[in-house]
Amino acid sequence: MPFPEHSIPTPNHDATREHERLGVCFHHSAETFADSLAILTDPARKVSYHCLIDLDGARATLVADAHIAWHAGVSSFHGRERCNDFLLGCSFAGNTWHAPLTDAQIASALEWVAPRWTRYGWTLAWMTDHRQIAPQRKDDLNPVEWERLRAALAARFVP
Numbered sequence: 001m002p003f004p005e006h007s008i009p010t011p012n013h014d015a016t017r018e019h020e021r022l023g024v025c026f027h028h029s030a031e032t033f034a035d036s037l038a039i040l041t042d043p044a045r046k047v048s049y050h051c052l053i054d055l056d057g058a059r060a061t062l063v064a065d066a067h068i069a070w071h072a073g074v075s076s077f078h079g080r081e082r083c084n085d086f087l088l089g090c091s092f093a094g095n096t097w098h099a100p101l102t103d104a105q106i107a108s109a110l111e112w113v114a115p116r117w118t119r120y121g122w123t124l125a126w127m128t129d130h131r132q133i134a135p136q137r138k139d140d141l142n143p144v145e146w147e148r149l150r151a152a153l154a155a156r157f158v159p
């Protein structure tokens with residue numbers, strides 16, 4: 001059954017340059033869904049994700065795939081810097097160091113990824129998280145939760 005998805009546009013994005021959409025950087029927001037949305041739509045904060053997923057699997061989409069969201073900061077992946085230019089940002093409400101991802105959050109993430117996996121030709125090698133592309137600086141996701149998510153992505157999308 002599909003999870004509800006609501007469009008909540010934010011000014012915190014860059015629509016002036018092409019977004020390459022080579023894969024996804026997953027995050028946790030470290031806040032509740034409501035508190036996260038308040039931050040992500042505040043122009044003074046200059047942060048955003050393409051998608052935020054609540055504990056019950058409900059999704060907010062904040063930035064169009066074609067536009068660059070501001071989620072990764074100083075980062076590097078596959079030898080390339082400025083990951084915002086080429087990775088979509090998908091975040092889970094909550095803090096994976098305090099509580100595991102809910103089953104609904106993982107199922108909803110798979111549902112969000114599914115049409116894009118085909119559309120953009122994604123592979124597992126281009127799925128990552130903030131901790132891995134900004135080591136020492138960022139700690140999301142908890143590695144245990146990243147492995148759960150990665151296994152779920154592999155089971156669903158890798159033949």
Ligand SMILES: [Zn+2]
Nearest residue numbers: 027028130140
């Ligand atoms: Zn993050």
